[in-house]
Amino acid sequence: MITKNCVLTNQEIEDLLVKNGVPATLQRIAICKYVVCEANHPTAEQVFDWAKNNLQKISQATVYNTLGTLTEVGLIRAFRFPHSDKVVYDCNTQDHFHFFDEKTGQLVDVDSSSVKLNIDLPQNYKVHGFDLVFKGEIKN
Amino acid sequence: MITKNCVLTNQEIEDLLVKNGVPATLQRIAICKYVVCEANHPTAEQVFDWAKNNLQKISQATVYNTLGTLTEVGLIRAFRFPHSDKVVYDCNTQDHFHFFDEKTGQLVDVDSSSVKLNIDLPQNYKVHGFDLVFKGEIKN
DNA sequence: TTAAAGTTTAGAGTTATTCTAACTATAGAA
DNA sequence: TTCTATAGTTAGAATAACTCTAAACTTTAA
Secondary structure, eight states: OOOTTOOOOHHHHHHHHHHTTOOOOHHHHHHHHIIIIIOSSOBHHHHHHHHHHHSSOOOHHHHHHHHHHHHHTTSSEEEEOTTOSSEEEESOOSSEEEEEETTTOOEEEEEGGGEEEEEOOOTTEEEEEEEEEEEEEEOO | OOOTTOOOOHHHHHHHHHHTTOOOOHHHHHHHHIIIIIOSSOBHHHHHHHHHHHSSOOOHHHHHHHHHHHHHTTSSEEEEOTTOSSEEEESOOSSEEEEEETTTOOEEEEEGGGEEEEEOOOTTEEEEEEEEEEEEEEOO
């Protein structure tokens, strides 16, 4: 399992890609490393901005393609939240929830173990899962 | 309080609008009546389609403006869900959750009383509310 | 070394929504 | 009743976030 914002070498990222059936290219290694090791719930736009500054040349399509590919093979996850129309990418691939700080716009992962849910739904409602987003403020 | 998919006369809709500080126009009365009394979690597109068929003339901008106005004054609510990039409008203005049928795409309201949530978050996380969407299937 | 296959790219296209500027309706003043 | 100010509606342009396309590279594998 990949730990959030871990430090991985390019070689380790490359292995990770190949192990998941994704041929490792320069662009994929860079983007994967950024999303897995550096960024925090970035949007495609943020990844593109980063990539423009950190690769000699990159196109928007490659960023979207790569994020799509990484999501497909399960190396990252894509989320869409109520407060925004942009998809954000998350290196945390385990089941978890989110806390949205309404003041700062910051998104924080919430471990699923910190939430207990008691549901009383009709028998014929078969629940496969649920999305849960807390809204509030993180005081310091 | 407005009951979901209630039957209201045009006059009652008009009163509702005026009481909420929204001058009643033909377009607003029609759209409001449709979203409050007839539709079930419609998108702006669905409201526009309905309006095109039920008003002599209507523009997309009016549909968006009106849905925005109705949302602002609290007569309806706007939701954005993980499974779609379209905003849906809900005549249920009370706190509640949703069940998304992955087979049919249907959205169903879930009363907040049918969910008990136990949260164990750090002290400094002040929760103002949360969005909860069940994913699954409604068998019949 | 040479195809075949896969990857990246620029730029065009799409979708949902918002903006703009002109036109229209309405309510109160004269 | 007529005028005028204000607000509402409209068509069409603009925007934002993606997605597609077709050409140009790059590998990979024989």
